[in-house]
Structures are given as C-alpha cells and as structure tokens.
Amino acid sequence: MQTLTLIRPDDMHLHLRDGDALRAVLPFTARQMGRAVIMPNLKPPVVSVADALAYQQRIQAALPAGSRFQPLMTLYLTDKTTPALVREAKAAGIVAFKLYPAGATTNSDSGVTDLFKLLPVLQEMAAQQLLFLVHGEVTDPEIDIFDREAVFIERILQPVLAQVPDLKVVFEHITTAEAAQLVMAAGNNVAASVTPQHLLLNRNDLLVGGIRPHHYCLPVLKRENHRRALVAAVTGDKAHKFFLGTDSAPHAQHAKENACGCAGMFSAHAAIELYAEIFERAGALDKLEAFASKNGARFYGLPENSDTITLLKQPQTIMSSIAYGHEKLVPMRAGETVAWTVRYDN
Numbered sequence: 001m002q003t004l005t006l007i008r009p010d011d012m013h014l015h016l017r018d019g020d021a022l023r024a025v026l027p028f029t030a031r032q033m034g035r036a037v038i039m040p041n042l043k044p045p046v047v048s049v050a051d052a053l054a055y056q057q058r059i060q061a062a063l064p065a066g067s068r069f070q071p072l073m074t075l076y077l078t079d080k081t082t083p084a085l086v087r088e089a090k091a092a093g094i095v096a097f098k099l100y101p102a103g104a105t106t107n108s109d110s111g112v113t114d115l116f117k118l119l120p121v122l123q124e125m126a127a128q129q130l131l132f133l134v135h136g137e138v139t140d141p142e143i144d145i146f147d148r149e150a151v152f153i154e155r156i157l158q159p160v161l162a163q164v165p166d167l168k169v170v171f172e173h174i175t176t177a178e179a180a181q182l183v184m185a186a187g188n189n190v191a192a193s194v195t196p197q198h199l200l201l202n203r204n205d206l207l208v209g210g211i212r213p214h215h216y217c218l219p220v221l222k223r224e225n226h227r228r229a230l231v232a233a234v235t236g237d238k239a240h241k242f243f244l245g246t247d248s249a250p251h252a253q254h255a256k257e258n259a260c261g262c263a264g265m266f267s268a269h270a271a272i273e274l275y276a277e278i279f280e281r282a283g284a285l286d287k288l289e290a291f292a293s294k295n296g297a298r299f300y301g302l303p304e305n306s307d308t309i310t311l312l313k314q315p316q317t318i319m320s321s322i323a324y325g326h327e328k329l330v331p332m333r334a335g336e337t338v339a340w341t342v343r344y345d346n
C-alpha cells in the first residue's frame with residue numbers, strides 16, 4: 001500500500017469553540033496536528049491577554065491524556081485595541097491579532113468598524129513582529145457577497161500594506177484568484193492560509209441540485225476558476241507563501257440546517273487526509289509536506305514539529321454525524337469516503 005510520511009502538520013486557522021463543544025472537537029485536531037492557531041471569535045470574544053491565557057488553559061484541560069498538542073493563542077482586534085495591548089500580548093506569548101470586519105462572519109459583532117483608525121496598533125504589531133490575521137471581506141451591503149474578498153484587497157489590504165509595509169499579514173482562508181495573486185506578488189511579509197473546502201469545492205457544490213447548508217462557509221465558495229487558481233497557488237512557484245489552515249468551524253446540525261443557517265464547515269476529523277486528496281489530484285503530493293508542516297511554522301517563526309505522521313492510501317468512510325455536546329455535528333464528506341487514512345499508533 002502507498003504510504004506518505006510527513007513532518008507532523010500544524011493547523012494555522014482553527015475554531016475550537018468552548019465548553020462541551022471544545023471537548024467534542026479538540027481530540028480530532030490534537031491527534032493529527034502538532035499545533036493550531038486558535039481563533040478568538042468566542043461569545044464574548046477573546047480580547048484581553050487574560051482572556052486568551054484562560055482560554056488556553058481550558059483547551060489544555062480538554063486535551064486527551066498524554067497529548068503534546070499546543071494551542072497558539074490569538075486576540076480579537078476591536079476598535080478599542082491599543083498599542084500597549086499589542087506589547088502586552090507579545091510579552092505573554094500571544095502569536096497574532098485577528099481582524100474580523102464588523103458583521104463579516106460568525107461572532108463578528110465586536111469586530112473592527114474602521115481599520116484605518118487602528119494604524120498605530122498595526123504599526124506596533126509590525127514593530128513587535130506579531131502577526132496580523134485577516135478575514136478579508138468587506139461588509140458594505142452594496143457589494144455582492146461573491147465580490148467581497150476582491151473588494152477587500154482594493155479598499156483595505158493594499159492601502160494598509162502601503163501604510164505599514166513591514167506588517168506580517170496572513171490573508172486567511174483565501175477563496176479567489178485575486179487573493180492568491182495579491183499574496184504571490186507581495187513581499188515575504190504576506191502569506192495566506194487555504195482551507196480544504198476552497199481547494200476541493202466550488203459554488204455549484206453549494207447550490208446545484210438543492211442547497212447544501214453543510215457547504216456554506218465564509219468567505220462563500222466561489223467559481224471553479226477560483227478553485228483552480230488556489231490549487232495552482234499552493235502547488236506552484238510561490239507555494240512557500242501558502243499554508244494549511246482548515247478554518248474548521250463547527251456548528252450544531254440544527255444551526256446549519258436552518259432557515260438562517262450558520263457559516264462554517266467542520267473538517268478537523270479528516271483534515272490532512274482531505275488535503276492529501278487535493279495534492280494527489282494535482283500531481284503534487286511531494287508539495288504537501290511543505291504546505292502542511294513547514295510553510296506555516298516558518299512564517300510564524302516556529303520550529304518544525306519534531307515527529308511525523310503517516311498517511312495510507314486507503315479509503316475511509318466519514319461518519320454521518322459526530323456528537324457535539326448535547327447536539328450533533330455534520331462533518332465534511334459525511335457518509336462519503338476520503339481517499340487517504342492517517343495511521344494512528346494508539
């Protein structure tokens with residue numbers, strides 16, 4: 001059987017939620033990832049160093065016995081964030097601030113209303129070498145939802161980079177050819193995370209033959225030409241600027257299968273396996289390890305993980321649902337197969 005051994009990967013964009021939900025989803029990530037960058041969009045959001053350290057302790061307490069998984073903590077940028085908080089965060093080992101434009105996505109009500117008013121905060125982030133993670137969509141109601149990422153580049157990202165040219169930016173969960181192009185053309189201080197769904201699916205998978213609420217996430221799935229541009233980016237000449245970030249974002253089944261369904265797809269149960277399918281189909285399995293295990297660590301200034309995981313070219317059937325506290329969660333590919341399986345030694 002074909003096997004593939006990789007340096008243990010990291011997930012550079014992960015939603016773990018809290019409480020029972022945290023306890024339900026964390027083991028899936030902890031069994032295959034060495035580290036994950038933990039998104040701060042809890043209710044209420046993680047805005048202070050004390051909030052982040054307390055959340056980190058709750059994550060650590062929820063880990064399976066013996067796990068060496070490390071959560072990397074982030075803070076939620078708000079209109080009230082100060083340069084002093086940036087310095088405090090750096091000293092406490094926080095790795096990044098996350099931008100949610102107000103109203104852009106799940107739990108973004110406390111998000112930023114005018115990023116240009118926060119330029120001193122961004123300058124301090126650049127000085128402290130703290131990363132700036134962006135949910136890159138405008139929220140202007142005039143702008144079509146399929147154009148919100150491309151317009152964000154013009155209205156927000158390019159002007160910010162012009163004003164703070166050494167800011168280390170991760171353009172999160174990119175979905176368009178325009179975003180891939182921006183990252184490839186920018187300096188080495190700009191990188192991007194890419195999800196499995198945006199590399200595997202297009203908007204037909206959301207809308208053709210009936211609406212598929214479990215394929216609804218933000219930024220929304222785009223046209224096939226954009227999906228292809230993303231696959232070309234993660235396997236191409238500038239592939240070192242792109243890395244694994246699942247954006248695994250659990251919501252209870254009833255909250256997805258709803259007249260106003262929540263945005264977010266859960267992929268932590270088979271994250272590396274889904275990415276292996278993508279790289280295999282692109283004839284680029286040899287590039288998977290850099291994407292999954294090297295590029296993110298390097299951008300974050302971290303050493304690579306010291307152990308490995310092994311994938312087998314053996315199909316696995318994905319559970320139709322997963323217990324999620326008192327509720328259920330429908331995972332990506334539910335009831336269908338994924339071409340690869342991770343060999344877990346325990």
Ligand SMILES: NC(=O)N[C@@H](CC(=O)O)C(=O)O
Pocket residue numbers: 015041105106135216217218219247249250263264265
């Ligand atoms: N990606 C999503 O569709 N949802 C994320 C939020 C986010 O990353 O924008 C969530 O927290 O549910």
Ligand SMILES: [Zn+2]
Pocket residue numbers: 105135172173218219
């Ligand atoms: Zn987001």
Ligand SMILES: [Zn+2]
Pocket residue numbers: 013015039247249
């Ligand atoms: Zn996210």
